[in-house]
Amino acid sequence: MQPSAEVLYRQMYKSRRFEEAVTELWNDGHISAEMHLSKGEEAIVAGVVDHVTDGDALALEHRGTAPLVMRGVDLALLIKEFMGLEDGLCRGMGGHMHLFSPEHLAASSGIVGASGPAACGFAFAAQHLRPGKVAVAFFGEGAMNQGMLMESMNLASAWSLPVIFVCKDNGMAITTPSNEVTGGDLLKRARGLGAHAISLDGTDVNEVWRAAREAFVRAREGGGPTFLHATCVHPDGHLLGDPLLRIVRKPVRELKSRVAPLMKAATTGGSSLSEKAASLGSIVDMLGRASKADRQGASDPVEQQRPQLSISDAQRADLEREVDAEVQDAVAAALRSKEARG
Amino acid sequence: MQPSAEVLYRQMYKSRRFEEAVTELWNDGHISAEMHLSKGEEAIVAGVVDHVTDGDALALEHRGTAPLVMRGVDLALLIKEFMGLEDGLCRGMGGHMHLFSPEHLAASSGIVGASGPAACGFAFAAQHLRPGKVAVAFFGEGAMNQGMLMESMNLASAWSLPVIFVCKDNGMAITTPSNEVTGGDLLKRARGLGAHAISLDGTDVNEVWRAAREAFVRAREGGGPTFLHATCVHPDGHLLGDPLLRIVRKPVRELKSRVAPLMKAATTGGSSLSEKAASLGSIVDMLGRASKADRQGASDPVEQQRPQLSISDAQRADLEREVDAEVQDAVAAALRSKEARG
Amino acid sequence: MKTMSFAGAIEDALMKAMSEDPRIVVFGEDVHSIRMNLFAKFGEMRVRSTPISESAFLGAAVTASMAGLRPVVELLMIDFVAVGVDALVNHAAKLEGFSGGRWKAPMVVRASCGGGYGDGGQHEQSLWGWLAQIPGLKVVVPSNPADAGGLMLSAIQDEGPVIYLEHKLLADYWIDGLADGGRTNLDYDIPEAGARGEVPRTWEPIPIGEAKVLRDGNDLTMVSVGVSVHRCLEAATQLAEHGVQAGVIDLRSIAPLDTDAVCRAVERTGRLLVVDEDYKHFSLSGELAAVVMEAGITAQFARVCVEDTIPFDRRREAEALPNVARILEAASGLRA
Amino acid sequence: MKTMSFAGAIEDALMKAMSEDPRIVVFGEDVHSIRMNLFAKFGEMRVRSTPISESAFLGAAVTASMAGLRPVVELLMIDFVAVGVDALVNHAAKLEGFSGGRWKAPMVVRASCGGGYGDGGQHEQSLWGWLAQIPGLKVVVPSNPADAGGLMLSAIQDEGPVIYLEHKLLADYWIDGLADGGRTNLDYDIPEAGARGEVPRTWEPIPIGEAKVLRDGNDLTMVSVGVSVHRCLEAATQLAEHGVQAGVIDLRSIAPLDTDAVCRAVERTGRLLVVDEDYKHFSLSGELAAVVMEAGITAQFARVCVEDTIPFDRRREAEALPNVARILEAASGLRA
Numbered sequence A, B: 001m002q003p004s005a006e007v008l009y010r011q012m013y014k015s016r017r018f019e020e021a022v023t024e025l026w027n028d029g030h031i032s033a034e035m036h037l038s039k040g041e042e043a044i045v046a047g048v049v050d051h052v053t054d055g056d057a058l059a060l061e062h063r064g065t066a067p068l069v070m071r072g073v074d075l076a077l078l079i080k081e082f083m084g085l086e087d088g089l090c091r092g093m094g095g096h097m098h099l100f101s102p103e104h105l106a107a108s109s110g111i112v113g114a115s116g117p118a119a120c121g122f123a124f125a126a127q128h129l130r131p132g133k134v135a136v137a138f139f140g141e142g143a144m145n146q147g148m149l150m151e152s153m154n155l156a157s158a159w160s161l162p163v164i165f166v167c168k169d170n171g172m173a174i175t176t177p178s179n180e181v182t183g184g185d186l187l188k189r190a191r192g193l194g195a196h197a198i199s200l201d202g203t204d205v206n207e208v209w210r211a212a213r214e215a216f217v218r219a220r221e222g223g224g225p226t227f228l229h230a231t232c233v234h235p236d237g238h239l240l241g242d243p244l245l246r247i248v249r250k251p252v253r254e255l256k257s258r259v260a261p262l263m264k265a266a267t268t269g270g271s272s273l274s275e276k277a278a279s280l281g282s283i284v285d286m287l288g289r290a291s292k293a294d295r296q297g298a299s300d301p302v303e304q305q306r307p308q309l310s311i312s313d314a315q316r317a318d319l320e321r322e323v324d325a326e327v328q329d330a331v332a333a334a335l336r337s338k339e340a341r342g
Numbered sequence C, D: 001m002k003t004m005s006f007a008g009a010i011e012d013a014l015m016k017a018m019s020e021d022p023r024i025v026v027f028g029e030d031v032h033s034i035r036m037n038l039f040a041k042f043g044e045m046r047v048r049s050t051p052i053s054e055s056a057f058l059g060a061a062v063t064a065s066m067a068g069l070r071p072v073v074e075l076l077m078i079d080f081v082a083v084g085v086d087a088l089v090n091h092a093a094k095l096e097g098f099s100g101g102r103w104k105a106p107m108v109v110r111a112s113c114g115g116g117y118g119d120g121g122q123h124e125q126s127l128w129g130w131l132a133q134i135p136g137l138k139v140v141v142p143s144n145p146a147d148a149g150g151l152m153l154s155a156i157q158d159e160g161p162v163i164y165l166e167h168k169l170l171a172d173y174w175i176d177g178l179a180d181g182g183r184t185n186l187d188y189d190i191p192e193a194g195a196r197g198e199v200p201r202t203w204e205p206i207p208i209g210e211a212k213v214l215r216d217g218n219d220l221t222m223v224s225v226g227v228s229v230h231r232c233l234e235a236a237t238q239l240a241e242h243g244v245q246a247g248v249i250d251l252r253s254i255a256p257l258d259t260d261a262v263c264r265a266v267e268r269t270g271r272l273l274v275v276d277e278d279y280k281h282f283s284l285s286g287e288l289a290a291v292v293m294e295a296g297i298t299a300q301f302a303r304v305c306v307e308d309t310i311p312f313d314r315r316r317e318a319e320a321l322p323n324v325a326r327i328l329e330a331a332s333g334l335r336a
């Protein structure tokens, strides 16, 4: 079986455009506090969610927007939720890290690693009430060091639960390079916990789709959990307004207040000169990584999918216009609702 | 380097005799509540603890008695602690699951899996304050599914901590066969977490000793953590007075009150006949496993070590008498203290 | 008249509920042996052994309940909840709030609690105030077989998460397995009326949040829960011999708290004595003081609680737990 | 006169302490960036990044402290403590008890707490009452730069575990990183005197367990902690305009609790109003009621706390958190 290039493109494009609109609303102060985008991981989400049908469940983390957009949750409901409005998806009570849609069996959590146990519970309920249905857990590679997530892989394998564990590996947890705090190897780790495990280029939606397909079939047939390990990049950093990216993008403004104390710390007392040099080197590396992600370029999954389309440029433009309109409508509806609230 | 057969035998014999004395005191009601013995895992403990020197640390779980005995903690202090006396190791405040000896950097916990993080903290302090010193974590195979233990292996490997993770695998967690609730493979799992990992016959003290030696050398040289996976049997079940073993040993008395409700449950309503048959089969298996452990026989690590001794029978008898006397003295001291307390 | 043991009543009510409602599932460590009868009756799929992974299986219970099951999760001892409490604090408790009331987690967490048999401070805690503190969690603590069965039914039927705590001195199998281990030479201060007693012919749910006045008394109101309720009753009997009429209220649930019952009684007596096996500070006893003060009732107040890590030594343990002597002393400290 | 920001004061005091005592180490998630200056000064071994493994690194902090280090463990937000709280509840808190007083765990857990910037109910909790409930844990909550620095020194010097909570509205980098993210078009009700203020020329430890009377008043005693202290001060100013003299006490630490300071004041005023950003029930506000009643003081009582899961929507969030309007209303509810 082959994926539909158009369907996948539309999903990724929609998520991208939606998050761009969200970014604008956030910049304009319509959305409070933290906002973690799925930008850069659209291929992973699209390639997985395309297999999700009614009765399947989604266990989400702090980047829950794209999965819900692609699952078909009303865009206006999402934006209104982000804006804290009473007519949002969760009546403005949850916000973007706590999105819940009972109709889609979709639940989020801002606690890193919590999507693992959550998927197991959904899958266990499926075993009882919806045979053949599966649960998907999305999480980052940093979450792989959270005990409850490892426990949940073992539980899924001991109970043969129909869970697809989807690890979106951008190599970073906030500002910490995950390889510096992760021992061994994530694939081996998942296998040591009893899951089937497979490594993927997470910017290639077709590769993800095919691997996901196998995983879904296995799960639906009672073959137990699969771990999909897919690489990606977050061009907008950890969250909107990421402090590191701000430095990279506006070094003069952002560094002003930081440099003096940093230099003072780095030049007086404390550790040895060589240790200090190492620390400063790490800090520079940190900024370097941020600026590299900022220039994502070639690895953009949406761009990558475009050449795969079998439709004409005009047809694609139509498709994009349709999606643009849908996103704009949602934004407009949310802004109207906000205004009505007064 | 070769281990000293006599030293190892003495350690194992001492632990065994000590725990037998403890069993008697427990039977006589001098010790309250739960008492988990290390009986059956003496070879693992002796083979590891023989490498421990001052400044090394021990992170222990609910079977902490043998490690402390072999580490040289005063036997009377231990018994008095078990008896809750003010002059016990912890002034009678901790009891057998919460044994602490600051002098030996030895700390216990009754929370399954807690010895992993504990060993990491000890090892981290060693990196700072006692370079070349290591920390040992003891735990069972059931604990390998506890998130914090898996996290701690990863932490130890990410930080290159000098930790020896010692998994004493008796195949059971209380009454649950661990293979029924464990996915994958523990060695692979440990490797996936970045630890060196090795499998051992935990009833062979010499094999354990040699593997432990390598692990200690690696840790002391900054080579990071090792996972030792050693098999064993607990002939006295999970704890003294283990309900399953009581059934196995005194079926008539113990089953009297249990059989009628069990049969009623198994014959009326509920699940299908075949599911019920499966459940009853599992229950019978459970008793079978208990009775098999009860007849440990050939796998007794103390017995196994006896033929390895290069001393004469008379010398061995002397050694044993010496140990017996030490144990008896400790018991007598504890009973005197209890009496003095009134 | 039908009588049952405390543990028997819970099993009986649970068995009845499971027979009637296939959505009810039991899982946790060792449930094949500690719930052997349920396992024999309902089979592997409905009575399922977990790995020692409290975070994973508590977390799984939350979403399993969200997706249509009614899990009764077993924790062995409530002390172990600390290992997986995020599932309750940040997930189960908050779901209704987060989802704007659109989604709920009808799950029961069942665990033993309490001390009095010499197992040390990491295995004898109560922690009900700790759990009740989080908005969104209900906590029930029965003190006798009839309440145990009736509250179990309500806990299962409740649309949100309920922590169901059974005291180890009341549920005989805990003492048998953890403390006696077949021995007959040890004593425990087991309240007879709590460990065995009358139960209704057929189980009916007992509403969560309704305290029960076990004894009326115009001089003093004792408020308590679990095993300590029986200590209060004993103390009240002794006080009566000295002419002091002490009432005893069994809260039966910590959250929701039956503030009306407490206020009604204290309004009359003007004296509130809280007897609580949980920790003294920032917990149930303080909350009851606040409830009375908020109601504008002027009353004398004292509390008998656990003040520190529970000692292993049974003698010091007995002094650390609420006991009749401590209750009498506290009562005598309340001015006439 | 020397002034500092709240966050600056903590860093300054910590830097001084670390310079003087090589046993002090900092570890937690992302400490290389959030503690960049400390990292630059003290290097990788003393400022170490952890994996996202709260259970492991909190547990490791306990034994690291037992073995001679003085760890300051970073949790980012106190909400995340639920994931690893076993290390505190069953280990750090109990060590002194279990070891018969022979061993202690001199560790500091540092975390941000509190809300008021629209991050939702899983990232804005206070939880100080929850932690303080466990005997053996100390909990400090500074409300201004001077206290923040002085209490940090005491926390580090303490021989046992101390939870050190910094409110996100006071420590500017949290608002910058989590809320504003470089934007300038959002407002927060940041108490100026809390976010920046005078600090001593050289840091001296401020004893843990000593409340501070910030305002005297004979009509009413407000007791509070953290950001809410500033809400109280504002309310007191407004009350004074209406002729009501309200005193304000800043507890500064939840455990130990300065019961004397509270009782002294309430004895005089006969009115206690607790303003607490933590959950209402089974927490600090209840404990304060109990303290007053135990002391035999007759007083009117009211409390302004968080009653449910904190709403994400900033408007409803503002109503859910203690604010001046709610305080004034509660104050007016206390009879004359």
Ligand SMILES: Cc1ncc(C[n+]2csc(CCOP(=O)(O)OP(=O)(O)O)c2C)c(N)n1
Residues within 6 Å of the ligand: A062, A063, A110, A111, A112, A113, A139, A140, A141, A142, A143, A144, A168, A170, A172, A173, A174, A238, D029, D052, D054, D076, D080, D083
């Ligand atoms: C239990 C817990 N610890 C810490 C955090 C703070 N936190 C939020 S996101 C994040 C990084 C997660 O990294 P990763 O899993 O790789 O996901 P990514 O953000 O890179 O997509 C952290 C540490 C949290 N939310 N929950």
Ligand SMILES: Cc1ncc(C[n+]2csc(CCOP(=O)(O)OP(=O)(O)O)c2C)c(N)n1
Residues within 6 Å of the ligand: B062, B063, B110, B111, B112, B113, B139, B140, B141, B142, B143, B144, B168, B170, B172, B173, B174, B238, C029, C052, C054, C076, C080, C083
């Ligand atoms: C966190 C936690 N969960 C559950 C328990 C109850 N418990 C005590 S020992 C044990 C079994 C441990 O099995 P294993 O690790 O294999 O050690 P063994 O007893 O077989 O030596 C369990 C479940 C506990 N003490 N702590």
Ligand SMILES: [Mg+2]
Residues within 6 Å of the ligand: A140, A141, A142, A168, A169, A170, A171, A172, A173, A174
């Ligand atoms: Mg990542």
Ligand SMILES: [Mg+2]
Residues within 6 Å of the ligand: B140, B141, B142, B168, B169, B170, B171, B172, B173, B174
């Ligand atoms: Mg085992």
